[in-house]
Structures are given as C-alpha cells and as structure tokens.
Amino acid sequence: MVNNPDAGPPQPEPFAADLLRGHTDTIVLGVLRDAERYGLEIYKAIRDATGGLYEIKEATLYATYRRLVKDGLVEASWGDETQGGRRKYYRITDAGRAVYNNNVRSWTATANIINTLLNVKGGTP
C-alpha cells in the first residue's frame, strides 16, 4: 500500500512531484511493510502502485535505502539466491513501522487540513 495523493485513472494529470518526492522514505517503508524485497522489486512496486503515472528513479532509491538503513528503519542483507545472482534484500524494523505509522498519521492530518483550506469536496474544486 502506497500513499498516493493522486489516486485516479492513469491519465496525464498535473501533480506536485516535489511533494511526492518528499515522502519517498515513507513510501519505501510502506512497500516493505508486508514483505522483504530487493531494490528492483521496491522500484517496481512503487511504479505499479501509481499505475505508471509516477516513478521514483532507481538511482534516487539507492540513496533512500542507505538513509533508511543508517537510521535503523530498515535492515539490509544479501540473500542467498540459488538461481541468478545474489540480491540485497531490505526488511522493515520495528522502528521503521513506528516511523511509517507516524508519517501516515501526519500526512492524513495534513491532507485533511489542506483539503479544508482549499475548499475541496471529493477531490474536485
């Protein structure tokens, strides 16, 4: 499950990419919530969840993984793959879950406030 502020039909639609980029850490934590995954899987999960509307560049994600590991929100380990090469898997920690829950709460609260301020009803002005 990914926070997608622009949930809607996959058609070119203007949206605030900067705003989305600011939540990259939380988005990755959300992807890792139910299973441990390797880098490409995380990238694809994010891309597919937005219906191809928006993708976070893989190169950017590597910096995100590193930051998350450093803060102890995610643990990395090289898996022992029998076919194909070895892959580096990421797993969410208890700290990561707590931070994810906090961020989702504050995002929901912020989204509600902005919607109220902008007089939005049901996503249309």
Added chain:
Amino acid sequence: MSNAENSSIHRLLDQAFDGAAMNPELQDLKEEIRSNLLVRIAELGEQGLTAEQASRRAFEELGDLDGVIAEFADAGHGGPGGPASPAPAFDPAAAAAGHLAAAALNKVAPRPGFVLGILILSLAALASLVLFVLALSGGGAAGTAVLAAFAAALAAGIATAWSLQQETSQNHPLPRRRALGYGASAASAVVGLALCALAASAGAGMLAAGIFVVLGSAVGFIWLGMSQTNRKKAWVRSVARDYQAQDRFTQDPVAAARFGIYTAVIWITAFAVFALLSLTVGFAWSWLALLAGLAVFMLVLARMLFPADGGRAQHPGSGRAKGE
C-alpha cells in the same frame, strides 16, 4: 548471450563508478546495482531485446547515478568503514554537547495515564503474590491460590505488553502484535512458576504441567528475541556511532587479544581449582574459587579498558592471582 550482456553491463557499471574513490560502502552499492541490473536485463531479454540493447536499456532506466555515488563516497570519509580515510578527530566535549542537545530535543515524557496504570498493575500483582503465598502456606484454599496466580499473571502480562507499546525518548513503540506476544510470554512464565509452586499440594502432575508452561514461555521469548529488529530511534543510533571505536579494545586490537588470553587463563585456573577443592574440601567452600575467578576477571577487565598509565600495556601478572 550471457557473456555478451555481462561484459556490456560490467563495462557500463565500471564507467559509472570510474573516478569515485572506492570504499566498502560504494563497492556494496555497485554489487547491489549489478544484481538488480541482471534481473532487469533478463526480463528485457524475454521481451525480445538483444543482449546489447537490454543492457543499454536497463542501464538507462536506472537514472543518474552520479549523485548517489557522490553521496556514498562522502560517507566513506570519516566513517569507520573507509580504509583510505584517516581516523576522524574526535572531540569528546563537542560530541557530548551535541548529544545533550539531541537528548533534550527528543525527550518523550511518559504519559500520566500509563504511569498510574503501571503503578496500579504492580500493586495488583504484588497483592496477588502475597495472597498466593498465604493461600499456599495456609494449606487449604487451593481455589484462592489459583485465582491469585492468574491475577498476578494477567497483571504481569498487561504491564509487559503495555510498556513495550510506549514510545520513549530512546525507543520507538513495539508493534501491537509483538508487544502482545511479549506480554503473553511473560504471563505464561508466571502461570508456569505458579503451577510448579502448587506441586507441593497438588502432586507431581502439576509440576510437569508447570515445567511445560514455563518451557512454552521460554520458546516464546526466544522466538521473539530472535526475530526482534531495531527499535532504537535514529538519534540514539547516531550517538552510539559517535562513541563506536572510541573504546580501548577497538583502538588497540593487541590489548583485546591479550585480554582474551588472560580471560581463558583465569577461567581455566578457576575451574581447575574449583574441581580440586570440590574433591578435597567439598562443595561448601569450593565455590569460592569461582568467586575469586570472577573478581580477578573484573579487575583485569577494568585495568585493560582504563589503563592507569594512559594507554600503556597491562602487566601480565594479574592472571595468576587467584590460585593462591
């Protein structure tokens, strides 16, 4: 085919990392990117692209690697991982001031409701324990003893689960299911111990049941402990990183090795003396050998970690003190 695609992808990767001063972290990043690229290339190959096309396409999809590589390269400097980088100058006073500021900023006061609740739970657990002991020593009233034991177990379980779900200055709260798991293990430990205590009046069957429940609780704790992941907050980890490699054994591996040998000598001697005294004087006094061993071990540890003469080597005589 696999050869061609591999050589191409390795060449592209080497070019991307060309110019960056390699450190272990960068090397790890390179291998990670390589493994992900190989997966993507295999997918593109299935879609009908040639090896060369697939390699180029997968590499283009990555995006701009320069920024990430620069970030990883910077991190190598000053970090304990970078072999080429000189050890950072560590200023304990500045670090301590920074840590104090971080601690003040991240302070989380316990919620009054939680404090009050834990106090009540502790009192309830204590009262049930007293009741349990009274019922047992009084001889009869097995029903009261069972009821008291369950009340104590419930209080212990709730207190454990509730505490672990609290956010503290240093720890994030545990997810609810894991906290409940710890609580259940704690409660069943109390139940098991109570069943064992009841064995005196209720027979050996109760003892077996008690041991069974205690073992179940131990299995629960072991499983929870082994699957436990980090719950420390980021600022605590950064403080810990600052102090990492500041202790004597990390800075001076020779001292650490010497300490390892001392430890082995101390305990081998202590156990030999223990066995000897057990056979000659008896168990009443032989345990003193182990106590002496522990005392000498702690003294040596203190001397090794905090040398009296400012980092000079430790005199090797201490290992022999306890035999006498």
